[in-house]
Structure formats: structure tokens, C-alpha cells
Amino acid sequence: MTTPAFDTARWKPAALLPREDARDGALTFVVAVLCFIACLAGMTALSADRAAQGWRAQLTGSATVLVRPKGDETPDAAAARAAETLAGVRGVTQAAALEKAKAEALLEPWLGRDGLLDDLPVPRLVTLDLDPKAPPSADDLAKALKTAGIDATVDDHSLWMKDIARAGRMAGLAALGVAALVGAAAAAAIAFATRAGLAARRDIVEVLHLSGAEDRFIAGLFQARFARLAATAGLFGALGAVIIGAAVRALGGADGLTPALPVSWLDLLAPIPCPLIAAIVAALAARSAAMSLLRGMN
């Protein structure tokens, strides 16, 4: 005999399910791609949320006051007095009257630069930097101005804030929705493939069943097998998403490729649960498929 003698003492039980088949490769690929897209969508959701928060912080950290000169006070004097008054309000870190030139520059696109401005009672702007942790309310500022006898309108950007917050929320929800949808597609693909895989191995299932294997023993084999497959696929998908995210972060800095979607290194941790989730979904799908196949047997 050319084959070496069989060494009984070194025998180890072989895997009860066939190791590989062509379907496994295709399934791994599909699940990996779906996990990749789901991870990208998840990271986009985080990024959109961060962008919205950033804009909110910028807006809560500042306010604008429109000062209208009253009586014989010059606009500049009124603005200066308003700035002085507001600087004394709690929560205001800095108040500055916008110089005439700057105010004119701001209005120029609408009014042109034809010296008209000299004749018009141009309102002056006072810009405020606020303590973002405890910003004064628009009411607080208006009251202080009123006490000082200044006619002014306070804009604390609250109108904008609502829009910004809504836009940020929508972007985040949309990305989360995509992530959830793709996740569901991945789960369905896994469940479908598991069923097909089980049906193809029905003969093995039957022999195990008739040899006295308990349902949960047989289901456990398929559970472990498909969980491992999905975890591998999830790992590849997540890794792909992380590489893309890291590239965006490295190339674009904290702002990413666009300030609308800032990327943080921490976002790159988001895909970590992906392989685990994929494995759990696959295990559940395999379990239910195996159990329904087994229930069809006496």
C-alpha cells in the first residue's frame, strides 16, 4: 500500500458539514458588499449629525443686533452704545459694532456703491460672541437694550437653527434609513442562501436526524457555519468602509471632502459591530431555516 497506515490515535472528528461549496463564495461576496454599503451609510449618518451639530454650535455662539439710530444720535454712536450695553450682559463674551465700511460692504450687493449710503439712515449692526454653554436669550438682550433706550432688533439665529436642525436630522435619518434597508437586504440574502444551502444538504440533515441527532444539534451546525461565513463577509465589508472613511479623513482633514460631511477618526469605529450583527442575523436565519426543514421530518 502506498498510503501511510491510518493512525487511529491521531484521528480527529471531521467537520460534519462539507467544508465549502461554490455557493459560499458568492454568498460571502454579496454579504460583504451589502455590509460595505450599510457601513458607509452608517458613517454618513454620523457625519451628517456632526455637521448639523457644528452649524448649531456656530449659531448658538453668536448673535446679531440691528441698531436704528434714534433722534439726534448718529448711527455710529448708537451702535457703539449698544455694543457697550450688550458687553455687560451675562453670557456675552464679546460685542463689536460693525464699522460703517463693513456694514456698507454687506449692503453693497443690494444698494450698489454709488454713495447713496451717506444719505440713508443705514442701520448699524452689532455682532455678539456668546458663551455657547450658557448663551443669553434674545429676550435678555432686547431687555438690556430697551433699558438703555436703544431701538434695536435682536437676531439670535433661532429661525435658522430650526431649519439647520431639521436639515441635519433629515440627512442623518436618510443615511440611517439606507443603512437599515441595506442591512435588511443583507439579512434577507443570508436567510435565502442559508435556506438554499440547507436544502442542498438535505441528505446529510436526514442522516443526522435518523441517527438520533437532536434538532438543536443539527441547527447548531448550520448556525455556526453560516455565522462564520457572515462574520467573515461582514469583516471584509466593514474593512472596506473603514478604508474609504480613513482615506476621506486623511485626504480632507477634519472636514472630510466637504464641510457638509465632516469625518472624525472616531467614525471609523462605527463599522466594528457589523461582523457581529451579520453573524447574528445569519445564525438566526440558519436556525429558523434548519428548524423548519427538520419540522418537515418526523
Add this chain to the structure above:
Amino acid sequence: MVRFDGVSMRYGRAPEVLRDVTFDLAPGSFHFLTGASGAGKSSLLSLIYLAQRPSRGLIDLFGRSVAGARRNELPFLRRRIGVVFQEMRLLEHLSAFDNVALPLRIAGRKPEGYRTDVAELLTWVGLGERMHAMPATLSGGERQRLAIARAVVARPDVLLADEPTGNVDQAMALRIMRLFVELNRLGTTVLIATHDEDLVARSGRPVLHLEQGRLAKAGPTPIEPPSAYAAEAPPPEETAP
């Protein structure tokens, strides 16, 4: 040990393939099951190894009613029954050794505890040189012996064999029969479905004879004493024309 009481069975909505079958296999008994092709031999066995349920009648295994058993108890009943399937049903992705070890693994036994038993059994059925071989590389007779080794390895209380000598020569058939006799002597209840009238006649064992799904009243009378397999070598014989 195995008791049928007015048992009928059918596949789906097809007509009944077994009708009103009643018998009782005493513990430690040895029976043959005969009948023309399609008479229902394999179907009857599948009722005993719990792959099918009767459409009518009662089946008792090991003194308890199968119909009354919960689903999660059935695996433990099955483990007490060794089956040589007509189509053998070897697991093609497992080696001969792993195929034989399968029932022991399923029963939760540790490899250290059964490795040598499996090797000995394989040697005994003449597969000592082919323990690592995959079933696809075995001859028909070798596959048959492998299926038999798997059926008996766990020392079942009941052994069912469906045409276990269909693919082997006379000498191997007698060797296999001696294995069954030996197991029977150790207490295993044996039921063998076969076409081999000669084998049945030589054994002198009682026969259950199926005719179109019905059990005939009595089997053919034994023509030789049960000691026919005791001889170590098969007796010289003219080959049948």
C-alpha cells in the same frame, strides 16, 4: 421490543402501502422480512426507525407508544436503533472512519472513548486498510460493509438492515450474517429485509412475509438449523445458474 398493532401507512395521499400490519418482535429475537419488490419492506422499516408515521394503528418501541412520545424524545429512541439503509446513505464528504464514528459523536461520546472500537470494527468488516478512504472511492461491497459498521457501532438495541447483502459475494454475505448473529447473541433484536431466499432458508430464522402491504400469516418453514452460520468458512456450494 417492537410491536405493531393494526398498522397502516401511506405516502402523502397515495394509497396505503402497508395495511393492517400486526407483529411483535420479542427482545433478542432475529427475524427476516421478505416480500416482492414494492411489497413495503423498506416502508415498514422506516416506521420502526421513526422516519415515517403510521396513518393508522399503534407502534410500540421498547415498551412505549411512539405516538405518545414527544418530538424531543424521538432522537433518543432512534439512537437505540441501528439502520442499514437500502441506499446506504453514507456521508460522502466524510471518511470511512468518520462515517462509522458518526452515531457515537451524535450520542455525545468522546473520541478517546471510541477510536479503537471504530478501528476494530472497520477491520472486522474488512475495511482495515481503507479507514481514511472517502466512500466514493469504495466498491459497492465495501460501501455496504461501511454502512453496516455504522449501523452496529453504537451497539443498538434493535438492528434493522435493508438488503444488507445485496452488493456482496456469498462469502461476504455469510460473514455479514455472522456479524448480525453475533450481535443478536449479545442481545440485539435483529430484523433484516432481504430478497435472498437462500440466505433466509439457511438461517432457519422466523420470517415476516409481506404481500402487497399485508403481512402473510406465516413465513416459510426453516429448512436448516440456526447453526448454519456457525462455521468459520462458507460451506462449498454450487453457484446458482
